Amino acid sequence: xxxxxxxxxxxxxxxxxxxxxxxxxxxxxxxxxxxxxxxxxxxxxxxxxxxxxxxxxxxxxxxxxxxxxxxxxxxxxxxxxxxxxxxxxxxxxxxxxxxxxxxxxxxxxxxxxxxxxxxxxxxxxxxxxxxxxxxxxxxxxxxxxxxxxxxxxxxxxxxxxxxxxxxxxxxxxxxxxxxxxxxxxxxxxxxxxxxxxxxxxxxxxxxxxxxxxxxxxxxxxxxxxxxxxxxxxxxxxxxxxxxxxxxxxxxxxxxxxxxxxxxxxxxxxxxxxxxxxxxxxxxxxxxxxxxxxxxxxxxxxxxxxxxxxxxxxxxxxxxxxxxxxxxxxxxxxxxxxxxxxxxxxxxxxxxxxxxxxxxxxxxxxxxxxxxxxxxxxxxxxxxxxxxxxxxxxxxxxxxxxxxxxxxxxxxxxxxxxxxxxxxxxxxxxxxxxxxxxxxxxxxxxxxxxxxxxxxxxxxxxxxxxxxxxxxxxxxxxxxxxxxxxxxxxxxxxxxxxxxxxxxxxxxxxxxxxxxxxxxxxxxxxxxxxxxxxxxxxxxxxxxxxxxxxxxxxxxxxxxxxxxxxxxxxxxxxxxxxxxxxxxxxxxxxxxxxxxxxxxxxxxxxxxxxxxxxxxxxxxxxxxxxxxxxxxxxxxxxxxxxxxxxxxxxxxxxxxxxxxxxxxxxxxxxxxxxxxxxxxxxxxxxxxxxxxxxxxxxxxxxxxxxxxxxxxxxxxxxxxxxxxxxxxxxxxxxxxxxxxxxxxx
Ligand code: GLC
Numbered sequence: 001x002x003x004x005x006x007x008x009x010x011x012x013x014x015x016x017x018x019x020x021x022x023x024x025x026x027x028x029x030x031x032x033x034x035x036x037x038x039x040x041x042x043x044x045x046x047x048x049x050x051x052x053x054x055x056x057x058x059x060x061x062x063x064x065x066x067x068x069x070x071x072x073x074x075x076x077x078x079x080x081x082x083x084x085x086x087x088x089x090x091x092x093x094x095x096x097x098x099x100x101x102x103x104x105x106x107x108x109x110x111x112x113x114x115x116x117x118x119x120x121x122x123x124x125x126x127x128x129x130x131x132x133x134x135x136x137x138x139x140x141x142x143x144x145x146x147x148x149x150x151x152x153x154x155x156x157x158x159x160x161x162x163x164x165x166x167x168x169x170x171x172x173x174x175x176x177x178x179x180x181x182x183x184x185x186x187x188x189x190x191x192x193x194x195x196x197x198x199x200x201x202x203x204x205x206x207x208x209x210x211x212x213x214x215x216x217x218x219x220x221x222x223x224x225x226x227x228x229x230x231x232x233x234x235x236x237x238x239x240x241x242x243x244x245x246x247x248x249x250x251x252x253x254x255x256x257x258x259x260x261x262x263x264x265x266x267x268x269x270x271x272x273x274x275x276x277x278x279x280x281x282x283x284x285x286x287x288x289x290x291x292x293x294x295x296x297x298x299x300x301x302x303x304x305x306x307x308x309x310x311x312x313x314x315x316x317x318x319x320x321x322x323x324x325x326x327x328x329x330x331x332x333x334x335x336x337x338x339x340x341x342x343x344x345x346x347x348x349x350x351x352x353x354x355x356x357x358x359x360x361x362x363x364x365x366x367x368x369x370x371x372x373x374x375x376x377x378x379x380x381x382x383x384x385x386x387x388x389x390x391x392x393x394x395x396x397x398x399x400x401x402x403x404x405x406x407x408x409x410x411x412x413x414x415x416x417x418x419x420x421x422x423x424x425x426x427x428x429x430x431x432x433x434x435x436x437x438x439x440x441x442x443x444x445x446x447x448x449x450x451x452x453x454x455x456x457x458x459x460x461x462x463x464x465x466x467x468x469x470x471x472x473x474x475x476x477x478x479x480x481x482x483x484x485x486x487x488x489x490x491x492x493x494x495x496x497x498x499x500x501x502x503x504x505x506x507x508x509x510x511x512x513x514x515x516x517x518x519x520x521x522x523x524x525x526x527x528x529x530x531x532x533x534x535x536x537x538x539x540x541x542x543x544x545x546x547x548x549x550x551x552x553x554x555x556x557x558x559x560x561x562x563x564x565x566x567x568x569x570x571x572x573x574x575x576x577x578x579x580x581x582x583x584x585x586x587x588x589x590x591x592x593x594x595x596x597x598x599x600x601x602x603x604x605x606x607x608x609x610x611x612x613x614x615x616x617x618x619x620x621x622x623x624x625x626x627x628x629x630x631x632x633x634x635x636x637x638x639x640x641x642x643x644x645x646x647x648x649x650x651x652x653x654x655x656x657x658x659x660x661x662x663x664x665x666x667x668x669x670x671x672x673x674x675x676x677x678x679x680x681x682x683x684x685x686x687x688x689x690x691x692x693x694x695x696x697x698x699x700x701x702x703x704x705x706x707x708x709x710x711x712x713x714x715x716x717x718x719x720x721x722x723x724x725x726x727x728x729x730x731x732x733x734x735x736x737x738x739x740x741x742x743x744x
Contacts, residue, residue, distance in 0.1 A: 012071075018418035029370045030379075034365060036116055042368045043350045044084025048105040048123065048304065050341035051088050054079060054106075058493060064092050064447045065455070067134075069102040071110060080120070081113035081122035083344045086371065087337065088124035089174075090731055093134045093455075096390035103169025103386035106521035111384060119384035121375055123172040123225075123304075123339075125480070127191065127444040127565060129157060129401070130165035134446070135392035135457075136562070137164065137401045140408050141442050142177060142203070143541065144560030146193035146585035148407035148691050149668035154193075154730070157404065157484075158224075160211025160397045166664040168691040169386035171378050174271060175226045178258035181542070181586045183595055185238025187509030190541030190561050191444050192233060194585025195597045195623060197254055198687045201261035208265045214417070218387035225269045226262035229253045229282070229293060229305055232273035240507040241274045241316075260297055262457035268301045268374055270337060272335070274309050281317040283309045284326075289334035296720055302370045302722045304337040305330065324349040330654070336367035374664035398565065404560045406570035407666070410582035411627040412556040412620065417532045418493065419555050420576025420629060425492040427467065430479045430527070431537075432520050433485025434497035435464040439539040442561035443505035450503035457564065463497045465538065466567035469573060481526045493554075495574070496520065499540030514592035516544045524549040537570060543621075546609065550590070550620045558584065558621065579629045581692070583664035598623035624670045624687065630661025630697060634669075634734030644742045647709045647724055651740065655733050658700040668692040669703040669733060673712055676728040685732060688712045707731070713742055 030438065034042075052060060068093065079085040087435040088106065091099075104120065108530070109118040128145075130136040139145060139157040154176070163175065180200055191199040204226065211224040236244040246255065259270070269294060273282040283305055284289050293299045313319050313326035320326035327349040328512060330338070338346045353359040353691045388447055411419065421427070431440035437456040439464075446455050461469065467476045477485035479494075488494060498520035504508070515521065520542040527534045533554040541561055550556070557580070559570055572578040587598050596618050597606055607614045640652040657667055669692075672685040689712075707713070713729060714722035726744050730737055 020654045020728045026376050030369055033116055034369055036406045039354055041084045042364050043347050044260055045086040045368045045508050046337050047085045047347055048087040048089055048337055048339045049079055049085050053342055061407040067094050068136045069094055069098055071105045073095045076109050080110045085152050087121045091124055091132045091134050095134045098389045099168040100386050107384045119375055119380040121171050123174055124170050125174045125444055126161045126165055127175050130161045131444045137397040138441055138445055139401045139404050140563045141190045141561035142193045144408045144562050145404060146203050146412050147582040148200055149583055149690050150407050151202045153404045155206040155210035156400050158207045159214045162214040162216050162222050164392045166220045166222045167218040168606055169389040172223045173211055176621055178204045178226050179228060179233035181240045182234040184542050184589055186516055187240045188231050188505055189517045197257040198327050198688050199259035199585055204258050205261040205265040208262050208267045208404050217391060223268040224498050225271050226259050226267045226697045227271035228273040229259055229446050230273055231268050231277045232275055244277050246341045248718040252720040263297055263299045270299060271306055272347050274306045274391045281313055281319055281739045284313050284329040284333050293496055297454045302336045305335055305339045307339055310338050328353055336370050363728045369673050385445045391562055402565045402569055408582045410558040410584055412558050415554045415628050421574050426475045426490060428477050428479045428487045428491045428494045429464055429522050431497035432501045432517050433499050434538045435462045437462055439499055439501050439502035441564040442503045442541050443562055449508055460564045461567040463567045463570055468573040472569050481523050484526050484600050488530040493533040493535055495529055496524050497537040499538045499544055514545050516546045521546055522547055528552050545589050579663055579665045583624050583626035583668050587619045590617050590620050594618040599686050601681045602684055628665045629661055630663045630665040632667050633660050634736045637736035637738050639738055639740055642740045644709055650708050652705050653705045653731055654702050655736060656702050657701050659695040659697050662697050664696045666692055666694045671705040672732040674730045678725055709742055
């Protein structure tokens with residue numbers, strides 16, 4: 001045994017021993033605490049209340065705009081003294097100072113009335129940066145960030161979130177969203193990492209690691225939340241929280257992987273899907289919460305409901321004849337904590353149910369232990385108090401957010417290389433999102449939903465402002481449909497900024513028409529009639545459609561919701577400072593009737609055995625596609641063997657990617673596999689691996705992918721057990737493809 005091997009073995013044993021020791025210490029501490037707790041104290045730990053119920057009237061009246069969060073100590077005492085409530089949530093952007101004072105008061109009064117000195121845990125939605133903190137660094141929303149195909153950017157956003165808010169008593173971040181953008185009408189597409197399970201898994205695990213492995217300036221830690229478990233994003237109608245019909249096999253193959261990756265990355269909490277799957281509301285499903293999430297997927301942390309979702313079992317889903325029955329169903333299904341969030345009714349009902357013997361104390365102890373474990377792991381028993389400092393506004397963090405945008409914008413179309421623009425270009429700018437901020441940052445930014453721009457920072461630029469800053473006011477002429485013919489005289493091109501000029505989320509953001517706003521489609525038509533090149537910039541939370549105009553426009557840049565620095569970076573791309581490298585993380589429908597994802601089944605386009613996918617145009621931008629200002633060629637796709645023999649074996653694929661243009665560029669190489677025949681229908685292709693590298697102009701790089709049968713060929717059956725079938729497979733990357741065979 002070499003000395004190095006010996007020493008590393010010893011180190012491993014010591015590390016493992018320390019870990020075991022730590023776990024035993026926690027076990028002993030929590031068990032001894034649990035043994036001293038009354039039923040009412042235990043139930044209080046399972047209760048989460050919105051801070052709207054503990055603020056003074058001025059703060060409640062000024063919610064979202066007063067900038068104050070003053071606690072009404074009488075209201076707070078009612079919850080923490082009379083009901084032992086152990087968790088609070090929610091808020092909106094106030095300064096670090098206000099959050100510090102709020103958090104300190106909350107912690108002090110909660111502890112003062114906790115007989116056993118149990119600290120509270122505070123949950124908040126910091127969705128794309130520390131969303132609810134004034135001055136925070138707002139990153140692109142996930143639908144945009146996922147187009148970077150760079151999980152490190154998700155991690156960076158997470159790390160900066162902890163750096164800016166972790167010390168303020170924000171111990172529990174209700175993020176990442178690991179639902180998939182499978183139905184493009186769904187009002188929360190912008191919160192997802194796109195439509196693909198593998199991409200969402202890689203982005204989500206990176207985010208979880210970033211949140212949970214970063215320590216704030218005062219030593220505080222933050223828990224991440226994998227949400228909303230599961231199948232929330234694919235309701236039949238596309239309407240938020242409406243019924244979903246998803247087979248068990250598809251739940252395992254499509255909706256489970258991103259959550260599994262988060263669990264494998266150690267995510268400490270899971271928030272549930274408010275909706276129903278196949279007639280069973282998730283919040284009442286022992287199958288989903290206990291058998292699937294815990295027993296099959298191995299999750300051991302805290303399961304929290306979504307907003308008022310236990311009450312919804314009675315009031316909305318009507319699977320419980322009373323709120324008390326709803327509490328019974330949810331707790332027996334496996335819920336640990338109720339985001340009630342307005343009243344103490346949950347406490348009353350649960351206490352009664354235990355006293356009546358309908359819910360055993362052992363079930364309560366199970367949940368309370370998980371909650372105390374969470375608080376212990378976050379160090380809250382050692383230091384429950386926030387620190388008084390403002391860590392926002394760091395230039396390096398703003399630069400990180402700008403870099404995230406640079407990597408994420410997707411050049412979908414660029415006829416005759418109309419982009420980048422000439423440095424002295426004169427532009428006509430029009431469109432409903434050309435001069436607003438809310439369509440750049442979206443919801444969950446400072447406040448939950450925006451109907452206007454009033455809350456956005458002064459220093460944040462609109463597209464119009466950013467273009468004028470770059471080109472000068474005399475080179476950017478605004479127009480509308482009635483004067484565009486006059487305004488284009490002397491202009492080099494027309495830029496139409498369109499998309500969604502709201503910043504709503506959840507049910508408020510339900511739509512029945514996925515088309516772009518009609519006034520923008522009319523504007524595009526008018527612009528096309530001028531004969532000038534037309535460049536469309538899409539700032540939107542979900543892919544809005546424009547089938548009648550899309551073929552005639554010259555260029556399309558998808559920005560999604562790029563965050564506070566979106567306009568600046570959009571300008572950088574238009575002017576060629578940045579070579580775009582984003583690729584769509586979702587299928588951009590050609591027409592809103594096409595709710596078809598890239599990994600669709602063969603018969604999505606087959607009629608009488610004729611597969612007309614090529615002719616049946618269903619997308620204007622395909623998953624994994626995006627243009628660059630240079631050109632890349634893929635060649636020499638090779639396999640180390642054309643036969644994969646046995647599930648322990650692997651083969652390696654390599655492909656040579658050359659930058660054949662005249663400027664450096666980054667390329668994300670995506671590897672897809674198709675199983676040619678299966679016992680159940682198989683997707684026409686599935687993403688299995690991706691890697692992004694810079695390739696210098698005129699140079700080439702080799703990208704490799706090691707194919708592992710169980711990881712890359714197997715797929716789950718209806719019980720989630722892997723099916724690995726011998727037969728023909730096809731590997732695809734870029735415009736290359738090669739067949740291989742798997743033999744048992
Ligand atoms: C909302 C959302 C959820 C969020 C929670 C707390 O209804 O569905 O994503 O974390 O309530 O704000």
